[in-house]
Amino acid sequence: xxxxxxxxxxxxxxxxxxxxxxxxxxxxxxxxxxxxxxxxxxxxxxxxxxxxxxxxxxxxxxxxxxxxxxxxxxxxxxxxxxxxxxxxxxxxxxxxxxxxxxxxxxxxxxxxxxxxxxxxxxxxxxx
Numbered sequence: 746x747x748x749x750x751x752x753x754x755x756x757x758x759x760x761x762x763x764x765x766x767x768x769x770x771x772x773x774x775x776x777x778x779x780x781x782x783x784x785x786x787x788x789x790x791x792x793x794x795x796x797x798x799x800x801x802x803x804x805x806x807x808x809x810x811x812x813x814x815x816x817x818x819x820x821x822x823x824x825x826x827x828x829x830x831x832x833x834x835x836x837x838x839x840x841x842x843x844x845x846x847x848x849x850x851x852x853x854x855x856x857x858x859x860x861x862x863x864x865x866x867x868x869x870x871x872x
Contacts, residue, residue, distance in 0.1 A: 817863060840867040840869075
């Protein structure tokens with residue numbers, strides 16, 4: 746089989762620049778947190794102050810577990826706390842309230858702090 750190649754000659758005679766897109770299209774919304782992206786293995790955040798959650802007021806359950814997702818920012822504070830696995834309305838509220846006050850040593854990438862999303866399980870046990 747013979748393949749024939751054709752040569753095409755072209756000349757650019759005029760370039761017409763496109764208008765720049767609106768910069769607002771690329772601006773994150775207020776309160777948005779950009780998560781870190783580490784090309785090496787990042788060190789996850791470590792809890793340094795995790796006060797026990799108060800017992801959920803009015804909870805009919807004797808024991809419950811709530812899993813929350815949160816972002817630990819570069820200062821070790823929790824952001825965007827939300828329930829991933831519910832333990833009931835009262836337990837969920839108590840878990841969000843408690844975890845929102847926790848403090849962490851932030852995640853790091855090559856020694857530099859970076860925001861990272863983690864999941865935390867909060868156990869409620871009644872005696």
